[in-house]
Amino acid sequence: MAASCARSLTKVGWTILESSALRRPGTGVFFSACRMPRRSYYYYGGGGGTGARSGLPWSLRAGGSRALGCAFLLGGGVGIYHTVKLYWAQQRQLAQEQAQAPSTPSTSASLSLTLYQYQTCPFCSKVRAFLDYHGLAYRVVEVNPVMRREIKWSVYRKVPILMVDEHLQLNDSSVIISSLKTYVVSKGSSLSDILRCYPEMKSVNDSGKEVTEYNNKYWLMLSQDETAAVYPDKGSQKEEMKWRQWADDWLVHLISPNVYRSTGEALASFDYIVREGKFGTLEGWFAKYVGAAAMFVIAKRLKSRHNLQDDVRQDLYKAVNNWVAAIGKKRKFMGGEQPNLADLAVFGVLRVMEGLQAFDDMMANTKVKPWYRRMESATRNHDGLSQSSR
DSSP states (O other): OHHHHHHHHHHHHHHHOOGGGGGTTSSOOSTTTOOHHHHHHHOOOOOOOOOOOOOHHHHHHHHHHHHHHHHHHHHHEEEEEEHHHHHHHHHHHHHHHHHHHHHHOOOHHHHEEEEEEEEHHHHHHHHHHHHHTTTTOOOEEOOOTTTTTTTOOOOSSSSOOEEEEETEESSHHHEEEHHHHHHHHSSSSOOOHTTTTTTTTEEEOOOOOOEETTTTTTOOOHHHHHHHHHHTTTTTTHHHHHHHHHHTTGGGGHHHHHHHHSSSHHHHHHHHHHHOOOOOOHHHHHIIIIHHHHHHHHHHHHHHTTOOSSSSHHHHHHHHHHHHHHHHHSSTTTTTSOOOOHHHHHHHHHHHTTSHHHHHHHHHHSSHHHHHHHHHHHHHHHGGGGGGOO
16 A cells, blocks of 8 residues: 555656646646646635635746645655565565475365364364364364254264365264375375275164264375385384274273263263353253263263273273373384374373363373373474475
């Protein structure tokens, strides 16, 4: 805008100086270049009112016009000078910022991601951990867990759902993570092509309920060279897949029995769920009290189904300590110096307990705390950003 004003001032200055209206009277030209009306030649002021001719000699009027024109030129010139000066200063600052800041991955810029989720869902938390770690921008749509109006358009009625560019739908947390990781690592593969490598399979479980499963969901669909780059150590790929599946098949089933272990813990858990979730006033009250009572009963059934000990905390402690032992003392993460997909999965599952008694007990009675704090830092700081460039 400053440059536009400066150019306008300069143009007006030249127009005033070059106008034939500055010639001696009688030439018959009246600011034709500016298409100004005849009365522009009149003097406004001195009590004469509109339409009173100036009593100034022509030479003074001409001199005043020349001075006015020069003033416009000077103002325009100074404006252009400062505009150019400001422009180059901004360019230097931008160059310095670009040199100092980490490069933004093309995936973040080229993919529009929308995550449909429940805030307290461990599977949704896994996806957020992956997106945050890799610095992939995404929009969150919190789904009402009662009515689920936000996903009524979807045949798939579970969360998480990740919409890519508003037309490509990714379901199942592990499929979302595997396909996106493949996309950010592989060269030239489209996300829709990658998604075909994770076919949907429908089956009936032991309860007679139809369930949807996905083949290959712990695999990354990479070339031999890309696989070697992601998994330089022998056995690291199988180790990652093993613990990702362990997080889904075992660790996640320890959450409910522990956070709903007693009536007091059940109420505290549902108070947290209602605060973090998307509930109406009546729904929130109903969820907190009726839901807490229901989940206290369900937690007891889950305890029996998964053959957990009477004190379910002991199963949680054992699982977490087994995870820490698998990482070992020589590695910061299971992925080595940086988290891998197993680290992100386990972290995503465990952090849904934050703020609850089960989480505090876990941190106090296991060896997980140092690893957990490193994972917090890695996801918060988007440490995987450099891995997300294509």
